[in-house]
Amino acid sequence: MKVSGYAARSSSEPLAPFSFERRTPRANDVSIDILYCGVCHSDLHHARNDWGSTLYPCVPGHEIVGRVSAVGSDVRRFNIGDSVAVGCMVDSCQVCDQCHQGNEQYCRQGNTMTYGGRDRVDGSQTFGGYAKHIVVREEFVLQVPKNLDLARVAPLVCAGITAYSPLREWGIGPGSRVAVIGMGGLGHMGIKLAVGLGAHVTVISRSRDKESDALELGADAFLVSGDDKSMVKKRSSFDFILDTVPVKHDVNIYTPLLDIDATLVMVGQLGPLSEPSTLPMIFGRRRIAGSLIGGIEQTQELLDFCGRMNILPETEAICMEDINTAYERMEASDVRYRFVVDMGVFS
Incomplete structure (x- = not known):
């Protein structure tokens, strides 16, 4: 599936429009139309290769909120139309002691990052949420409580x-x-x-x-x-x-x-x-x-807790075209307290 997004093509170039192929959904996959994507400081670091491990082109974004558009034949927990979220991971080995304990972030074989990683099945590069659509295996998709404002939820799954x-x-x-x-x-x-x-x-x-x-x-x-x-x-x-x-x-x-x-x-x-x-x-x-993020079960616990307590981050909505300005403002600490890209105004 051809998807429109924004990518960094090198450490010195600003993010720009980028068209790429998402992998063909598998039987245990959930296809998600992205509605909102939070902007994390890690996105900026990866885009600029500050940690020396960036794969280019890089489509950042690991604070994703969207709506299910299709599900694979083996998917049981999600239905078309569900409001869902995806965080920093999209896969792990699922068999090591840490994965069995719900600590996929500490997977002994290494978790698969939402962007800048390698798919465990076909080896393709993972691309993140600065895009209109994403495909994620069922176990790494999260339910969003119905009472929470979707426009503000995204930073919960990272920050x-x-x-x-x-x-x-x-x-x-x-x-x-x-x-x-x-x-x-x-x-x-x-x-x-x-x-x-x-x-x-x-x-x-x-x-x-x-x-x-x-x-x-x-x-x-x-x-x-x-x-x-x-x-x-x-x-x-x-x-x-x-x-x-x-x-x-x-x-x-x-x-x-x-x-x-x-x-x-x-x-x-x-x-x-x-x-x-x-x-x-x-x-x-x-x-x-x-401490490094949390496992999938604990992240769902967080979302449910925030739903019960009506806890949401303080956010500022931006459009995808303003992402480079947002990065500049983040560096200057000019945001209270988290940017969220509204994909509905992404042409």
Whole structure:
């Protein structure tokens, strides 16, 4: 099937219209007309080959919301017309211990990424959601709760699950003392989800510029990392810290804020950090850990939770033709808090 989309053809070229072939649907496939696609910072990194692994041409997009247009003969969970979502993965081996535990993101053979990967059956390159249509195996398609606004759902299946998975894995709930570092696309979802889970939430930022926004998102308190007296006062105050900062930074100012046996989880920066000191970890039995999205079952759990709690990301709608401007604005942190491409205005 010939599909229209937008692609980067090299690391130095802007994204431009691109026509390509989607693979022929198989018996266990769901065909989806894409309605909305979120714009993730990872899209920009891949388009520009910042991580050195991009396959060109690259059609980004792994925050996909659409409507089922056809199903294969073996598909049982979806019907034509269903509102569905697709996240960062479209396949995995399905047989390793991690896949059996619902951790397809940690598949021992490597999961198949929604874009920039290789199809496990025919070896073809995967292309993402900056397009009008996609074909995905049934096990990696998600049901969208009927009460959620489809125009705002897309970032849940990347930014949302990236924040939700560690909150769930570390048992965050009523009474938990949670801090969120950073308040971008990931951070603002961390705030909303931690509040939804019943935690007392503090936002940590470099200045007070975002304090009113943090409180509007549901945070209970705000802590300025540059205020030494306040930081000392808050030592040993948190059970869990979600670090969403997407660049190299110094974690040593945050680890003393953890209580004994508490954990700081990295979900933003992919790459080096400033050299961490072991002193706060040894003397407080504190931990620094990392987390990568979530499995399919947990992502469905997230969507259902957001449906019950009416939790949605804060988004700005754009048309596909404005994607390069959106990338420039993302680099300048000029978005509150996530761009979503409306495919209905993509000619």
